[in-house]
Amino acid sequence: MKNTDLIPEIANDMTPRKVKDSQTETHAIVHPDNTNALHNAFGGYLMGLMDVAACVVAFNHAGRKVNTISIDGVRFFRPATLGTILNIHASLNRAFNTSMEIGLKITETDPVNKQELPIAHGYFTFVAIGEDGRPTAVAPVEPDSDEARRRYEQALVRREARIALGKQLQ
Numbered sequence: 001m002k003n004t005d006l007i008p009e010i011a012n013d014m015t016p017r018k019v020k021d022s023q024t025e026t027h028a029i030v031h032p033d034n035t036n037a038l039h040n041a042f043g044g045y046l047m048g049l050m051d052v053a054a055c056v057v058a059f060n061h062a063g064r065k066v067n068t069i070s071i072d073g074v075r076f077f078r079p080a081t082l083g084t085i086l087n088i089h090a091s092l093n094r095a096f097n098t099s100m101e102i103g104l105k106i107t108e109t110d111p112v113n114k115q116e117l118p119i120a121h122g123y124f125t126f127v128a129i130g131e132d133g134r135p136t137a138v139a140p141v142e143p144d145s146d147e148a149r150r151r152y153e154q155a156l157v158r159r160e161a162r163i164a165l166g167k168q169l170q
């Protein structure tokens with residue numbers, strides 16, 4: 001499957017879909033060409049990993065081409081040193097009309113107690129692109145857990161803040 005494919009049975013079906021139907025977890029390893037002068041993963045590399053994982057989620061949900069329109073709330077919590085095995089969690093927080101907010105979290109797993117330690121997080125907004133190259137509607141998402149409901153509610157607050165800030169800075 002390619003992220004340029006159109007999956008008509010998904011793209012044309014506006015029935016609400018569950019968060020778990022599109023979410024993904026991928027992995028990567030910090031190699032020497034991903035590091036900065038401090039020998040830690042550089043931010044652009046981590047953001048690239050998040051963008052790819054978010055694209056997979058948006059494509060899974062929309063069933064058609066998607067484009068990143070904005071990235072915000074990126075925060076780096078601890079350095080990811082050379083050789084670190086990264087877990088990249090990506091989950092659809094909310095679908096609006098043509099846009100979708102995807103929450104991203106990068107962690108590393110403590111090998112002893114198996115606890116996941118936060119490395120970075122962020123919010124990526126994607127837009128579904130129709131045959132005419134313009135934004136097109138996507139199905140709503142149905143939050144299917146308490147955590148998903150919290151993320152769903154907070155996504156609206158962030159969307160309103162983005163819109164308000166955009167207007168204020170015009």
Ligand SMILES: CC(C)(COP(=O)(O)OP(=O)(O)OC[C@H]1O[C@@H](n2cnc3c(N)ncnc32)[C@H](O)[C@@H]1OP(=O)(O)O)[C@@H](O)C(=O)NCCC(=O)NCCS
Nearest residue numbers: 067068069070096097098099100125127133134135162166
């Ligand atoms: C994606 C693109 C086609 C959207 O077209 P547009 O005319 O700019 O967008 P619109 O004003 O119609 O808004 C589309 C959606 O984005 C949302 N949006 C607009 N600005 C936004 C922002 N700053 N943050 C989050 N969402 C935003 C709108 O609210 C709307 O969502 P909704 O339908 O769910 O309400 C166009 O902006 C584009 O091509 N951008 C470049 C994309 C790109 O190259 N990305 C990097 C590589 S993937």
